[in-house]
Amino acid sequence: MRRIAVWGTGNMGATAIRSAVAFPGLELAAVITSSQDKVGRDAATFARLDQATGVTATDDIDAALAECDAVAYMSSGDIRPEEAIAEIARCLRSGKHVVTPSLYSLYDPASAPPEWVERLTDAAVAGNAALLVSGVDPGWANDALAVTAAGLCTRIRSIRCQEIFDYSTYNQPHAVRVLCGFGGSMDDVPMMLLPSIPNMVWGGNVRLIGRGLGMEIDDITEKVERLPLDESVDNVLGRFEKGTQGAFRVQVIGWSQGVERVVVDHITRIDPACAPEWPQPDQGVGDHRVIIDGDPQLSIVVRADVPGGTRADGGNTTAANRLLGAIDWLATQKPGIYDGLDVPLHPPLPAEVEATRWA
Numbered sequence: 001m002r003r004i005a006v007w008g009t010g011n012m013g014a015t016a017i018r019s020a021v022a023f024p025g026l027e028l029a030a031v032i033t034s035s036q037d038k039v040g041r042d043a044a045t046f047a048r049l050d051q052a053t054g055v056t057a058t059d060d061i062d063a064a065l066a067e068c069d070a071v072a073y074m075s076s077g078d079i080r081p082e083e084a085i086a087e088i089a090r091c092l093r094s095g096k097h098v099v100t101p102s103l104y105s106l107y108d109p110a111s112a113p114p115e116w117v118e119r120l121t122d123a124a125v126a127g128n129a130a131l132l133v134s135g136v137d138p139g140w141a142n143d144a145l146a147v148t149a150a151g152l153c154t155r156i157r158s159i160r161c162q163e164i165f166d167y168s169t170y171n172q173p174h175a176v177r178v179l180c181g182f183g184g185s186m187d188d189v190p191m192m193l194l195p196s197i198p199n200m201v202w203g204g205n206v207r208l209i210g211r212g213l214g215m216e217i218d219d220i221t222e223k224v225e226r227l228p229l230d231e232s233v234d235n236v237l238g239r240f241e242k243g244t245q246g247a248f249r250v251q252v253i254g255w256s257q258g259v260e261r262v263v264v265d266h267i268t269r270i271d272p273a274c275a276p277e278w279p280q281p282d283q284g285v286g287d288h289r290v291i292i293d294g295d296p297q298l299s300i301v302v303r304a305d306v307p308g309g310t311r312a313d314g315g316n317t318t319a320a321n322r323l324l325g326a327i328d329w330l331a332t333q334k335p336g337i338y339d340g341l342d343v344p345l346h347p348p349l350p351a352e353v354e355a356t357r358w359a
Contacts, residue, residue: 003029008074018047030064070097077102089123099323106133108204130330138319142205143340147212156294165286168235206254246274
């Protein structure tokens, strides 16, 4: 049984707590928070669990690290990468394996900033620990699933990893309104859609898929489209006025020798009636797809739902489980940084541990 500390109590932190309580072979040992008002609260309150876990949140990082074998680092790193790197390095140097979705640039370590790679590799070696960075959108659909699916084809012309989602079900107001710009003026480009940001977020996935299938991506371009709301709408996030941003489509396109080969394609709406001409989910509020133009033409559609939660919660749960499921594998590897293609999508567990997955 490996003891896990979850660092962060936000959207992904809460999801990781919920998963760690039940994941085969893992035990929730600590929860780290930077918010004083959360210190001393049982982890169950963050993850909406019916029963107390007996683990309370703490801001004493050293004490939490002393209680665990590995850390699920779920604190945000998108607007505070230096702080996130320092905190992850601290965990690694203390001898704790780390899994995290927080550093976009490290989804593909081979193309990440060399100074970040060196800093985290040195920390991993010093602590005899290993690190996996994989995404939340969800990461496995933008790397391991695409490469695995390609093995079912004799020829491949292109691969498209697609997310189609109604963000009115994603109860994260800052991410929805500020980072993504929903409800904002069409004259103001939101942070997530500024030039070079989509490449920073998803370019590593594009390169990783190319590398996993023996093809060098020699250029990455971005295509961003935005559409306004035709009518005002109200949802759990509040009111979104007519004429403000209601939908966007961002494509991060990987090219090889002048041919479009790998595309990460996100179609996101704040209301399902917006942008009706763009691809729609087959069912409900959203899904993820891997579409291979090849022989055969192959499409895989993935939907995840959790009791009492939204489909966004379901997607986040699969992302968290991908990371938590890698911990046992990481513990058997040499110190260093690993990516989504290094770690098996379903790392092997002892049969008696695997059997506990059955409900």
